[in-house]
Amino acid sequence: MNKTYAYNHQPIPFDFAQTVERFFVEEIPLFAFSNKGSYLILKIKKSNMSTFKLITVLAKATDLQQRDIGYAGLKDKNATTVQYISIPKQAEKEVIKNLTTEKIEILEKQYSKFPIKVGQLKGNNFSIILKNVSPIQKEQIEKVAKKMSQEGIPNYYGYQRFGEDNKSYLQGKEIAHSGKKLKGAKEKLLVSAYQSYLFNQWLSHRVSISKTIMKHDISEAAKILEYPIELVKALKQQTQFFKLFIGDAMQSYPYGKSFYLKEFESSVKAFITQNSSPTGLLVGMKAKKAM
Incomplete structure (x- = not known):
């Protein structure tokens, strides 16, 4: 699976192992919690435990169904991670009383x-x-x-998305093109891997375009990309590395309002100041298409 990287520096040697002692992740919530309401928000620190395992442990401790436990994202197992979990408020006493494993620590609690x-x-x-x-x-x-x-970095889906042999997306491709309704979590996961593969291909192509624009003069870049001169001029005027196109599906950061890029000046400024970001195509029936 080929990826085009944004930076051309020489590899920098160092020693790193993804372990609970050397890899730390902490979520940044999208919104501040109101501290009022019928849901208990737990800020949880866990180590050597996947998010799915965490949810299983919480469900057992509270006698809740796993679907009643909310989370924003998956966190690595081989790490020390902090993430926010929501459960119905009525389960507060049970979770405090029954959550006894040393791998999980409740750092804070709020309400929402x-x-x-x-x-x-x-x-x-x-x-x-x-x-x-x-x-x-x-x-x-x-x-x-x-x-x-x-400048940011291209946010590719990582190796863990594609299985141990890095080819699970091929099974997902076969399922997706079969026209059949998905059955079970495994098929959904495989199709998700195929979606991620296509996203990575799209992102790699866009990074390659941006590198060509940055590296070459206008006429040479237009020839390489087979783009009109006027388009390359407009892209060349953008000072940031990742070039934006009219019609890109953009998303405001951090609050998620989406919009189409209709003109360069204000949209490029918002991107450079990290107030918006282009979104990549995650192929599916509900995908938001570029204009």
Whole structure:
């Protein structure tokens, strides 16, 4: 599976292992919780445990159905992670009393009028511990990290989405093109892998376009891409790395309002100031299509 990366720096050697001692993730909620309502919001720290396992443990501790437990996103098993979980308020006593595993710690509790739903995230804070890093390598890492914080990075779906052999999307492709109704969680997961593969292909192509625009002059880029000169001129005027196109399906950040890009000036400014972001195509019946 080919990916086009945004940055061309030489590989920087270091030692890293994804373990609970060296990999940390903390959710940033999309909204502040009102601290009023019929749902209990738990800020939970867990280690060496997947989100699905966490939900199973919570369901057992509270005698709730798993569908009654809300979460915004999946967190890695081989990490120390902090995420927000919602459960009906009436289960508060049971969860406090029966949640005894050392792998789970309730850091805070609040209340909300609404349960947490998948996708209700502003983002995640990641911290990793690298070892065997020389002073020169430290300087190189900091330089690249600064550029990434300013320009962003292509948000590809990672290897874990595609199974151990990295080919689960092929099974998903076969299912998706069969025209049959999906049966069970496994088929849905495989089709999701195919959707993710197509998204990665789209993103790789857009990154490649952006690199061509940045690297070449207008006439040469137009020839390589087979684009009209006027379009390449408009793209070349954008100072950021990832180039936006008229008709891109955009999304406001962090609150999720979507819109189509109709003109460059204000839309590019919003993108550069991290107030909006282009969305990638996740193929499906309900997909929002670019104009």
